[in-house]
Amino acid sequence: xxxxxxxxxxxxxxxxxxxxxxLREGNRSVQEIADGLEVSRPAVSxxxxxxxxxxxxxxxxxxxxxxxxxDTRGLESxxxxxxxxxxxxxxxxxHAAEREAAKERKTR
Amino acid sequence: xxxxxxxxxxxxxxxxxxxxxxLREGNRSVQEIADGLEVSRPAVSxxxxxxxxxxxxxxxxxxxxxxxxxDTRGLESxxxxxxxxxxxxxxxxxHAAEREAAKERKTR
DNA sequence: GCTTACGGTAAGTCAAGACTAACGGTTTGT
DNA sequence: ACAAACCGTTAGTCTTGACTTACCGTAAGC
Numbered sequence: 001x002x003x004x005x006x007x008x009x010x011x012x013x014x015x016x017x018x019x020x021x022x023l024r025e026g027n028r029s030v031q032e033i034a035d036g037l038e039v040s041r042p043a044v045s046x047x048x049x050x051x052x053x054x055x056x057x058x059x060x061x062x063x064x065x066x067x068x069x070x071d072t073r074g075l076e077s078x079x080x081x082x083x084x085x086x087x088x089x090x091x092x093x094x095h096a097a098e099r100e101a102a103k104e105r106k107t108r
Numbered sequence: 109x110x111x112x113x114x115x116x117x118x119x120x121x122x123x124x125x126x127x128x129x130x131l132r133e134g135n136r137s138v139q140e141i142a143d144g145l146e147v148s149r150p151a152v153s154x155x156x157x158x159x160x161x162x163x164x165x166x167x168x169x170x171x172x173x174x175x176x177x178x179d180t181r182g183l184e185s186x187x188x189x190x191x192x193x194x195x196x197x198x199x200x201x202x203h204a205a206e207r208e209a210a211k212e213r214k215t216r
Numbered sequence: 217g218c219t220t221a222c223g224g225t226a227a228g229t230c231a232a233g234a235c236t237a238a239c240g241g242t243t244t245g246t
Numbered sequence: 247a248c249a250a251a252c253c254g255t256t257a258g259t260c261t262t263g264a265c266t267t268a269c270c271g272t273a274a275g276c
Contacts, residue, residue, distance in 0.1 A: 005125065012120015013234080017113070024193070024200045030253060043235055045254060064243045064252045070197050079190055082183065085132070089178050092132045121264075138223055151265055153224060172222045172273045 002055035004081030007074045010054035015039055019047045020070075023057060027067035110163035112189030115182045118162035123147055127155045128178075131165060135175035 011017055015037070022033050030048065034041040048068055051057040056074035060067045119125055123145070130141050138156065142149040156176055159165040164182035168175045 005122070008116070008119045008125065009122070011116045014113070014117070015234080017116065021193075024197050026200050026203070031251090039234085040236060041253075042237085042255080046234080049254085066253065072197065075190065075194055075197070079194075082187055082190065085129075086183055086187075089132050089180070089183070092134055095134070123264080139221090147264085148266060149223075150225085150267085154264080157224085172220095174223065 002073050002077040004077045006054040007056055007078045008081075010050050010056055010074075011078075013047075015043075016047045016050065019044055020051055020056060023051075023068055023070045027060065027069050029065045029067060031065075033068065110181050110185040112185045114162040115164055115186045116189075118158050118164055118182075119186075121155075123151075124155045124158065127152055128159055128164060131159075131176055131178045135168065135177050137173045137175060139173075141176065 011020065018037060019033060022028060022037075030041060030044055033048075034044040037044065048057060048059075051074075052059065052068075052071075054074055055077060056071055057068050058071045060069070119128065126145060127141060130136060130145075138149060138152055141156075142152040145152065156165060156167075159182075160167065160176075160179075162182055163179055163185060165176050166179045168177070
């Protein structure tokens with residue numbers, strides 16, 4: 001099971017989001033990802049590790065290169081979290097409105 | 109305009125997510141939010157500030173109390189970010205598949 | 217006016233983690 | 247076998263930011 005909390009933790013860092021965004025461009029090697037970024041290649045490696053552990057990235061070994069790509073499971077998990085949160089927020093709003101209405105009826 | 113990046117930064121902290129989740133239960137004072145959490149009231153205050161600045165929370169002053177609730181704009185911004193990301197990921201996958209197919213045709 | 221409750225802010229501490237430099241392992245090519 | 251390319255990992259540094267304590271302002275109740 002992939003945790004949305006882990007995904008949120010992983011996406012809480014700006015440079016990690018940069019790395020994550022570059023994964024959209026298809027299978028990219030670590031070197032390619034690091035080029036154009038302001039951090040070193042090992043830093044990118046570590047960010048990729050976090051993204052992978054969070055279910056946001058997958059690796060494919062090809063010779064001496066490691067091609068990273070986006071793991072859609074992490075995105076799905078995130079979407080599920082967001083949808084659930086949204087639902088509970090709305091029902092809470094509804095209940096609060098009902099409580100308000102009941103209070104109104106009482107006072108008049 | 110509300111930035112999804114700010115929202116992601118804000119939700120990158122576990123205890124801040126706890127605070128955020130408690131906001132669903134309707135209008136809650138800072139005291140009420142802090143009760144049941146393992147951190148002090150000032151810590152909660154600071155988290156609420158971050159959430160508010162990120163467009164994830166709104167305040168309503170009622171006497172000496174401040175009632176916090178969820179700002180749906182932050183959630184919408186987050187959803188937009190997620191949707192856009194998803195779209196671009198899919199189109200990238202599609203293009204990659206096309207490139208793969210073209211490569212296949214060439215080699216045979 | 218005094219007291220009490222509520223909560224934002226400042227100062228200071230401390231731990232988490234982002235980063236670099238250096239190293240080592242593995243694969244490919246000559 | 248040697249060299250080169252690629253990349254993960256470790257050790258160590260340094261910044262960020264989460265937290266507490268203490269303080270101050272404000273609003274309601276007596």
